[in-house]
Structure formats: C-alpha cells, structure tokens
Amino acid sequence: MxxxxxxxxxxxxxxxxxxxxxxxVSGMTVSEVKGYGRQQGHSELYRGAEYVVDFLPKIKIEIVVKKEDLEKAVDAIIQSAKTGKIGDGKIFITNIEKVIRIRTNEKNEEAI
Ligand SMILES: Nc1ncnc2c1ncn2[C@@H]1O[C@H](COP(=O)(O)OP(=O)(O)OP(=O)(O)O)[C@@H](O)[C@H]1O
Ligand SMILES: [Mg+2]
Known part of the structure; x- marks a missing residue:
C-alpha cells in the first residue's frame, strides 16, 4: 500500500x-496548509536582494491506495492539478505499513 x-x-x-x-479512488483526507517551494513564495527570486519568505495557502490531499492503483491515482492528480505555471504543487509517495478499519477490524487492502 x-x-x-x-x-x-x-x-x-x-x-x-x-x-x-x-x-x-475512495477516501481522502484534505487539509488547509501553508507552504513554499523553490521560489519561496515569490513569483521571482532576485539575486542579492533582501527578501522574506512568504507562506502561500495550499491544500494537502492524503490518499492511501493499493499499490496497483498508485499510477492511475497519481496520473489523475497530475492531469487535474496542472496549470503549467509555477506553484502547481508536488506529490510525495511513501510506503504504508498497515491499515485498519476501526469498525470491522479489517486489515490492509481490505480496509482501504
Ligand atoms: N521540498 C518540499 N518539501 C515539502 N513541501 C514542499 C516541498 N516543495 C514544495 N512543497 C510544498 O508544495 C507547495 C507547492 O510547491 P511548488 O509547486 O511551488 O514547488 P516548486 O518546487 O517551487 O515547483 P515550481 O517551480 O513549479 O513552483 C509548497 O507551497 C509547499 O507547501
Ligand atoms: Mg514554486
């Protein structure tokens, strides 16, 4: 997973x-977050100029999927989130060790 x-x-x-x-893809968690990428919140970074880092409002989506569903989910996110301009965002993928559905005690892929 x-x-x-x-x-x-x-x-x-x-x-x-x-x-x-x-x-x-069923199930997701959404949070309002603030962050910055390599432009540090500015549309341009002026070399040598003094600047402050600005946090920009972003949305963080967390989705846990079966390994076989990973590619289609990532493709769907890229296609729907992309504008081609800076700040479109980023995707991080990690391994999930264990999932438990609290109500039924189902585990792992059956619990997704
Ligand atoms: N290395 C990182 N670690 C954690 N969060 C990051 C990282 N890079 C970007 N983010 C998060 O993603 C958001 C969007 O980043 P952004 O799309 O501006 O990345 P970028 O690397 O600057 O790419 P681009 O050049 O397309 O703007 C940031 O506001 C921040 O919340
Ligand atoms: Mg950026």
Missing amino acids: KKIEAIIKPYKLEDVKDALREVE
Whole structure:
C-alpha cells in the first residue's frame, strides 16, 4: 500500500476530487496548509536582494491506495492539478505499513 500526499493549489481541489472519483479512488483526507517551494513564495527570486519568505495557502490531499492503483491515482492528480505555471504543487509517495478499519477490524487492502 502507498500513501500519496499531494500539495495543490486550493482552487484545484474540486477538479482533483472529481478526477480521483473517476478512477474510483475512495477516501481522502484534505487539509488547509501553508507552504513554499523553490521560489519561496515569490513569483521571482532576485539575486542579492533582501527578501522574506512568504507562506502561500495550499491544500494537502492524503490518499492511501493499493499499490496497483498508485499510477492511475497519481496520473489523475497530475492531469487535474496542472496549470503549467509555477506553484502547481508536488506529490510525495511513501510506503504504508498497515491499515485498519476501526469498525470491522479489517486489515490492509481490505480496509482501504
Ligand atoms: N521540498 C518540499 N518539501 C515539502 N513541501 C514542499 C516541498 N516543495 C514544495 N512543497 C510544498 O508544495 C507547495 C507547492 O510547491 P511548488 O509547486 O511551488 O514547488 P516548486 O518546487 O517551487 O515547483 P515550481 O517551480 O513549479 O513552483 C509548497 O507551497 C509547499 O507547501
Ligand atoms: Mg514554486
């Protein structure tokens, strides 16, 4: 099992949610976060100029999927979140050791 953590532009959330529903990924956690990437919150970085780092509002989506569903889920996120401009976001993928559905005590893939 894999966890996909995607940081996206807030206004793209609905599109990403729809795209994930279309590839039948069920379940996600969404948080409002703040962050910066390599432009450090600025649209341009002026060499030598004094600047402050700005946190920009972003949305973090967390989805845990079966390994076989990873690629289609990641593709759906990329296609729906991409504008081609800076700040489109980033996707982090990690391994998940164990999943438990609290209500039924089902484990791992059966609990996703
Ligand atoms: N290395 C990182 N570690 C943790 N979070 C990050 C990292 N890079 C980006 N993020 C998160 O992703 C958000 C969007 O990053 P962003 O898309 O600006 O990345 P970038 O590397 O600057 O790419 P681009 O050049 O397309 O802007 C950031 O606001 C931050 O929340
Ligand atoms: Mg950036």
